[in-house]
Each structure stands twice: as C-alpha cells, then as structure tokens.
Amino acid sequence: MGKEGGGPEAGAGAPPTGVQGQGRTCLLIRKAPYGASNAAETFRALQAFYAFEKPVTVLFVDDAVLSLVRGADPAGIGMRPLSRAFADLGALPGVGFVVHLESLEERGLRPDDLEPPLEGADAFRFVRTADLEAILASHKAIIRV
Amino acid sequence: MATLHIVRRSPHMARDLERALEVARPGSHVLLVQDAVLAAAEGDASHPLLERAMRAGVALHALREDLASRAVTRVGKGVDVVDYDGWVDLVEAHQPVAW
Amino acid sequence: MRLGVLLLDSPYQTQDVDSCIHFVEAALRKGHEVVGVFLLMDGLYALNSKIKAPGDRNLAEEMSALASRVRVVGCGTCARFRGVVKADLIKGASLGGLGELVEIVEASDRFVTFGG
Numbered sequence: 001m002g003k004e005g006g007g008p009e010a011g012a013g014a015p016p017t018g019v020q021g022q023g024r025t026c027l028l029i030r031k032a033p034y035g036a037s038n039a040a041e042t043f044r045a046l047q048a049f050y051a052f053e054k055p056v057t058v059l060f061v062d063d064a065v066l067s068l069v070r071g072a073d074p075a076g077i078g079m080r081p082l083s084r085a086f087a088d089l090g091a092l093p094g095v096g097f098v099v100h101l102e103s104l105e106e107r108g109l110r111p112d113d114l115e116p117p118l119e120g121a122d123a124f125r126f127v128r129t130a131d132l133e134a135i136l137a138s139h140k141a142i143i144r145v
Numbered sequence: 146m147a148t149l150h151i152v153r154r155s156p157h158m159a160r161d162l163e164r165a166l167e168v169a170r171p172g173s174h175v176l177l178v179q180d181a182v183l184a185a186a187e188g189d190a191s192h193p194l195l196e197r198a199m200r201a202g203v204a205l206h207a208l209r210e211d212l213a214s215r216a217v218t219r220v221g222k223g224v225d226v227v228d229y230d231g232w233v234d235l236v237e238a239h240q241p242v243a244w
Numbered sequence: 245m246r247l248g249v250l251l252l253d254s255p256y257q258t259q260d261v262d263s264c265i266h267f268v269e270a271a272l273r274k275g276h277e278v279v280g281v282f283l284l285m286d287g288l289y290a291l292n293s294k295i296k297a298p299g300d301r302n303l304a305e306e307m308s309a310l311a312s313r314v315r316v317v318g319c320g321t322c323a324r325f326r327g328v329v330k331a332d333l334i335k336g337a338s339l340g341g342l343g344e345l346v347e348i349v350e351a352s353d354r355f356v357t358f359g360g
Contacts, residue, residue, distance in 0.1 A: 025349055028242065031360075038252075038360060041285060044321070048342035054350065062164065132168045133148055141355035142242045143250060143345075145284070151356070153260070179259045210266075229270035236354050237245045237276070243357040 024055045026139035032063035033082045034074050039067045040082060042145045046089055055094040057139060061132070065103045068114040068124075083115045091121030098125045098135060148173045149239035155180040156191045161244040166194060171202030174239055176232065177224075182211040187219040199223045208232060247271050248352030249281040250345070253359025254289035255303035260359035261290050265306050267356070272313060280315035280348040287359065288318045288326050293334045304334050311336025317344045 027046060033039035042058065049056040060067060068083050075081075090097040097117075104110060104126075111126055127135060136142055150165040152175060162184055165175055175198065177185050184191035185207035195205055206225045212218075220226060227235065235241075249268060253260040268278055283290060295304035310316060311334060320339040323329070330339060349355055 030244075037285065041322075045342055045345065048346050052343055052346045054346055062160070129167050133170045133173065136168075136242050137146060137148055137240055139240075141248070141349050141352060142240070142357075143349065143355060144243045144357045145250075145252065145360060153263075178263060229266050230274060232267055233271045233274055233276065236247070236271075236356060241354060241356050243360070 024057060024139050025049060026057045026059055026136060026142045028059045028061065028136075028142050028144040029064040029067065030062040030144070032066045033072075034077060034079055035063075038145045039064060039086075042067075043082065043086055043089065045143065045145060046095065050089070050092050050095060053094065055096075057096045057098055057135075058090070059098045059100070059132075059135065060103070061100040062103050063107075065099055065107065065109065065114070068097075068099070069109065070113060070115050087115035088118050090124060091118035096122070096125065098127055100129070100132065101126050102129050147239045149235050149241045150175045151241055151243045152177055152181040152184075153179040153243070156184040156189070156194075162191065163194070165244045166198045166203070169198065169203045174204045174206060174235060176227070176235055177205070177207040178211050178232070179208075180211075180215070182207045182215055182217055185212065185220045185224045186215075186217045187221050189221075192221055195221055195224065206231070206235060245271075245353045246277045246279050246351060248279045248348040248355040250355070250357045251281060251283045251287040251290065251359055252285045252357065254286035255295065255307075256297075257286070258359060261287075261303050261307075262301075264358040265303070265310060267358075268310060268314065278314040279351045280317060280344070281310070282345045282348055283316070283318040283322075284345070285319075285322055285360070286326070288323045288328045291316070291318050291323075291333050291337045292328055293332055308334035308336055315348075317348075319345070 027042050029042045031038040072083050150169050152162045152165050154161045156162040206227050209226050209228045251264050255261040290307050316337040317340045323339050
C-alpha cells in the first residue's frame with residue numbers, strides 16, 4: 001500500500017490504495033460502538049480477514065465514524081474502549097480504512113477528532129458521498145455488519 | 146458493474162433510504178424490501194426523493210410480497226415491482242450492498 | 245452465481261430471517277449455487293432447535309430444511325455469548341469460527357447481508 005499524499009480528500013474517486021483487481025472485501029459499518037455490538041463484531045471480522053491474509057477495507061459511514069473517535073471513555077457503562085485498538089488494526093498490511101466525511105460533518109466532527117493511525121502506518125482515507133459508490137464497486141464483496 | 150442498494154427499513158423510521166439514494170450513481174439500482182416498501186407507495190412522503198433519483202438514472206425496485214403485506218396497492222410511477230426470483234436476478238446482475 | 249449470505253438478526257424479532265430463507269430458496273430454485281449461510285450476532289438464535297412456534301411458521305425448521313441443502317454455519321463465539329450450545333443446534337447446522345465466513349466470502353461471486 002502506498003502513502004496517501006496531500007490533504008484528507010486526496011485520491012477521492014480513485015480505487016482504494018492497495019486494491020488489486022476484484023479480490024478485496026469491504027466491511028461496511030454504519031452503527032455507533034457501544035449502543036450496539038456491530039462495530040465490535042466488525043473489529044473481530046477484520047481480525048479474521050487479516051489472519052487469513054485476505055485484503056480488506058473497513059468503510060466507516062454514519063454513526064460508525066464514532067468507532068475511531070478520540071476521548072471515548074466507556075468505563076462507566078461497563079465496556080472496553082474500541083477506538084485506539086481499531087485504529088491500530090488499520091496499520092496491518094492489506095488493511096485499508098476509509099472514513100465518510102459527510103458522516104463526520106453531520107456529527108460536528110473533523111478528521112482531527114479521530115484517533116490517528118499508528119505511527120508510520122498509512123493515513124486513513126477520507127472520502128465524500130460522491131465517491132462512495134465507486135469505492136463499494138471496487139470490492140468483490142460488501143459485508144455490512 | 147452497477148451497484149444494487151438493498152434498503153429494508155421504513156423511510157419514516159430510519160435514514161437508510163436517504164443514504165442509499167445519496168450514494169447511488171446513475172445506472173445503479175435500489176431495491177426496497179420489508180418495511181422500506183412503504184417508500185414506494187404512491188402517496189408516500191418519499192415520492193419526490195424517489196422521483197429525483199429515477200430522473201437521475203437510478204432504477205427503483207420494490208418487492209411484491211412485502212408491498213402486499215403492507216397493503217400497498219399503488220406504487221409510484223416508474224417503480225419496478227419484483228418477486229423473490231427478481232431479487233435473485235438483481236443480485237446476480239449487480240454488486241449488492243445492504244443498508 | 246455462487247452466493248454467500250450473512251444473517252445477523254434473530255427469528256421473529258424482525259423479518260430478516262424470513263427474507264433470507266425466501267431469498268436463498270429462490271436462488272436454489274433458479275439453479276444457483278449457495279456457498280454458505282453464516283450466522284453472526286443474534287442470527288445464532290435461528291439455529292436453536294428448541295424453537296416452538298404454535299400456530300405459526302417454524303423458522304428453526306425452515307432453517308434446518310435449508311441446512312440439509314446448503315452449508316449453514318453459526319459463529320461459535322456469538323453462540324457462546326448467547327448460550328446456544330452445539331447440542332441445541334438444528335440438524336445440518338454447525339458452529340465455526342469467523343474463518344468460515346472468510347472462506348464463504350472468498351468462494352462467492354455475490355454476497356448478501358440480512359439484518360443488522
């Protein structure tokens with residue numbers, strides 16, 4: 001996978017970094033963490049695809065952008081924090097994270113509000129609605145947990 | 146390959162249909178199943194949203210069995226009604242994504 | 245086509261188990277190959293052979309009929325978290341790891357998610 005250049009929207013419209021033809025699975029996640037277990041299950045599914053050496057993209061849309069937000073403290077609700085661990089998985093070879101910009105903006109968030117990728121790892125890719133379908137279409141399968 | 150956006154929740158209860166229609170490009174398809182078929186009803190408030198999508202080249206489909214179960218007898222102009230076999234054909238022809 | 249399916253919701257709570265079964269049956273009727281149906285999260289409850297549905301469609305029996313024709317696998321961890329054990333499973337279904345989901349996806353041309 002190559003390094004992302006330029007600002008957050010660089011590369012919008014181009015296939016996700018590292019895509020080789022039709023072999024890549026997309027894990028689409030829309031729900032916020034903690035209120036439902038879908039985000040945590042996506043985390044587990046991501047680990048499985050990585051363990052089996054299958055390239056995978058995680059596409060964070062709608063409330064799922066909260067899965068990466070900094071400063072989340074779920075101790076008071078008896079749960080363990082997800083954001084840092086999730087962000088770290090984005091650094092694994094063959095894994096790409098794509099975050100929907102409008103979903104951040106709708107929630108008063110900016111890319112800066114998210115946990116940064118592990119040092120030395122590829123940047124998360126931030127894309128606009130207009131480019132989402134092309135991203136979906138460039139994957140062999142879309143699993144929406 | 147075009148995308149088939151499958152929407153199942155009522156447009157009155159969730160943002161799924163709106164999101165699918167924002168994402169769908171000309172040449173792609175949207176299939177309404179389960180409670181989402183309410184959007185296909187002729188008098189539904191979603192009508193302008195669906196019309197705009199169809200004018201932009203997005204094909205709209207709704208599942209017959211779900212329409213019947215929700216007593217929707219008149220669907221908006223241009224909405225294609227399909228049965229389960231039709232759903233299978235749509236998946237075969239296009240890349241499915243479930244919203 | 246070679247079809248892969250993921251089911252996330254429990255029977256009766258929502259219509260998704262019904263839609264999944266009707267869709268998969270239509271695919272089989274049309275001669276398509278169904279590589280597998282993987283059940284995750286509350287989808288595990290669809291594999292519970294103890295389901296009784298007096299006067300109503302029995303979704304566990306319908307899933308079992310499907311499982312005699314296609315590979316039906318539930319996520320073992322999700323089963324554990326829901327108290328669904330191997331002895332409870334409908335005939336023809338099994339429990340496995342997420343690696344089986346990866347396998348199903350790899351062997352499919354089209355993949356559809358139900359529920360969630």
